Amino acid sequence: MTEKMEPREGYAQALLELGAEHEDLVVLDGDCAKANYTNRFGAQYPDRFFNLGIAECDIVGTAAGLSLGGKIPFANAYANFLTGRGFDQVRVSVAYSERPVKIVGHNAGTSAAQEGATHLPLEDFGIMRSIPEMTVIVPGDGVEMKKAVRAAYAFDGPVYLRVGKLAVPVCTDEDTPFEIGKAVLMREGTDVTLVNTGHLLGETMKAADLLAEQGVSAEVLHMHTVKPIDSEALVASVRKTGAVVTIEEHSIVNGLGSAVADVLSAQLPTPQERIGTKDVFGLSGTMDELLDYFGLRAANIVEAATTVMTRT
DSSP, rough: OOOEOHHHHHHHHHHHHHHHHHHHHEEESSOOOOHHHHHHHHHGGGEEEEEOSOOOHHHHHHHHHHHHTEEEEEEEEHHHHHHHHHHHHIIIIIIIIIIOOEEEEEEEEGGGGGGGGGGGOSSHHHHHHHHHTEEEEEEEESSHHHHHHHHHHSSSSSSEEOOOOOOOEOOOOOOOOOTBBOEEEEOOOSSEEEEEEEGHHHHHHHHHHHHHHTTTOOEEEEEOOOESSSSHHHHHHHHHOOOOEEEEEESSTSHHHHHHHHHHHHHOOEEEEEEEEOOOOOOOOOHHHHHHHHHHHHHHHHHHHHHHHTTT
């Protein structure tokens, strides 16, 4: 887990590969192509790349129209603006209309920290999770991102894909399975279940190592698909351990922690602690500074695991 990779790098690589294989793939962006690395697709396939300016509603609406013409559009913009300003178009023109548009939210989580508080999306996949028919994917690293892009392209329906900007530890490899709606068991354990989504996978694996040093056997369940959540894998793991900690680089309101609580409250009520931002707006700073400030580190996960195990 010493290697690091930008998730957007995995995204760009997958787009180029898919572009060579499928002429129906088109890419839209809004004056952020250089930052989102979609400029690489545009350079290779200029007839299938559309820069629509800073106009998130227009990007989504145009993507929906292109899908009616048989295209598979990937609509790109910064996550906070795409899910916020473009919400109505995503809800009606894409999800309600059952269009196979892939909504791609970039600069996600704390990787946007240095661009200012208003650019820090901590609510984005919660917003998308609330929309009927929307599938929500939050890959854990750049290697998994490539698999997620391919899966999103092949998926017959709307998808929200969250893409981070800055490098994070690579915890998966080419052989790690990826299937939409299926969790990945990263480590087996018996004492507590750590359920992760997104870029905190590295911190989660580090926390499992720290817990092992304390004699605690932590099971790590990587939930790259937040919706539909893999309730079968979740319940099976928690039935074994009796305690759960959810870990996300996102608000605990309507995020992974809420999704897990929805499942367990109905099927297997279980003590739960949540690692995530606590219903607050973002701040300016570096990614490392904000991971510390919001308590999104391995040490915080260990503390939450220790606490939740006392409640079993």
